[in-house]
Amino acid sequence: MKFIYFDESGSRDEGDVFVMCGLMVDAYKLRKKTADFDEMFAALLTRHPGSGTELKTKRFINGKGGWRAVPAQERKAFLTDVCRLAVSNGGKLFGIGLSFEAFDAAIDAGYGHPFGNNYWLASSMFSSALVQKKMQGVKNSKGLTVVIMDDNKVDMPKLSDGLYNAEAWYDPLYQIRGRRRGKPIWIDRKPTDRFDHIINTAFAIKSDHSSLVQVADAICYVYRRHLELKTADEIWDGEQEFYQDLVAILEPHRDKLGQAPTASSVSFFKAACHPDWVI
Numbered sequence: 001m002k003f004i005y006f007d008e009s010g011s012r013d014e015g016d017v018f019v020m021c022g023l024m025v026d027a028y029k030l031r032k033k034t035a036d037f038d039e040m041f042a043a044l045l046t047r048h049p050g051s052g053t054e055l056k057t058k059r060f061i062n063g064k065g066g067w068r069a070v071p072a073q074e075r076k077a078f079l080t081d082v083c084r085l086a087v088s089n090g091g092k093l094f095g096i097g098l099s100f101e102a103f104d105a106a107i108d109a110g111y112g113h114p115f116g117n118n119y120w121l122a123s124s125m126f127s128s129a130l131v132q133k134k135m136q137g138v139k140n141s142k143g144l145t146v147v148i149m150d151d152n153k154v155d156m157p158k159l160s161d162g163l164y165n166a167e168a169w170y171d172p173l174y175q176i177r178g179r180r181r182g183k184p185i186w187i188d189r190k191p192t193d194r195f196d197h198i199i200n201t202a203f204a205i206k207s208d209h210s211s212l213v214q215v216a217d218a219i220c221y222v223y224r225r226h227l228e229l230k231t232a233d234e235i236w237d238g239e240q241e242f243y244q245d246l247v248a249i250l251e252p253h254r255d256k257l258g259q260a261p262t263a264s265s266v267s268f269f270k271a272a273c274h275p276d277w278v279i
Contacts, residue, residue: 021095
């Protein structure tokens with residue numbers, strides 16, 4: 001069994017980039033990875049008491065509030081260690097990086113996205129479909145996955161319904177290849193097969209109740225800032241190189257869509273992605 005912890009970073013009033021990304025961990029490694037992060041974070045707070053109680057990466061890396069007491073180089077080193085911890089011992093990443101401009105254009109193009117212009121639901125459904133695609137081939141039920149989202153009280157019920165009563169529109173995102181009369185084909189999905197490797201539905205948790213949601217927050221912000229820096233007017237010296245190095249740690253462990261049939265859902269998400277996000 002797997003557990004995957006999702007968070008997101010970015011909003012329309014902050015810029016053009018939105019990233020949702022999840023950290024997947026095997027169940028038997030879950031306690032160890034959680035304990036390792038808790039130990040790292042506790043050691044940081046011991047060195048700098050009163051600096052913070054929870055890792056909110058944007059505030060942390062920019063030295064906002066109590067984090068101002070932590071030297072910049074130590075903040076950078078800590079974030080680097082968090083990224084290394086995330087992908088160590090088999091940690092995998094699943095997610096999507098949107099450009100709001102591209103997302104709106106994709107909505108207007110009429111691909112039939114079931115949740116309209118809701119970018120949070122678009123991202124969470126795509127990420128769940130990506131988990132389904134990659135885990136449905138894992139044998140002996142070891143690919144069954146518990147999806148845990150940073151709490152979103154408005155949209156979580158809609159996500160739960162979307163996964164439980166999945167529409168055929170999503171099928172091409174996780175279709176698998178087969179053969180008929182010696183020729184390769186895409187195998188149609190049965191309604192009972194849709195999202196059948198996600199256990200029951202998605203679950204919500206508060207970030208301050210989950211270490212690994214805080215790690216997912218760090219991953220999301222790293223990817224978001226990396227994309228923002230492609231067009232940013234103001235950056236601090238060495239910022240682009242810093243985030244490029246962090247992405248280099250993460251990217252080899254991020255699962256991508258890969259081959260998929262020509263279909264509205266596939267075309268929609270390819271069109272909605274940030275141009276520098278490899279889907």
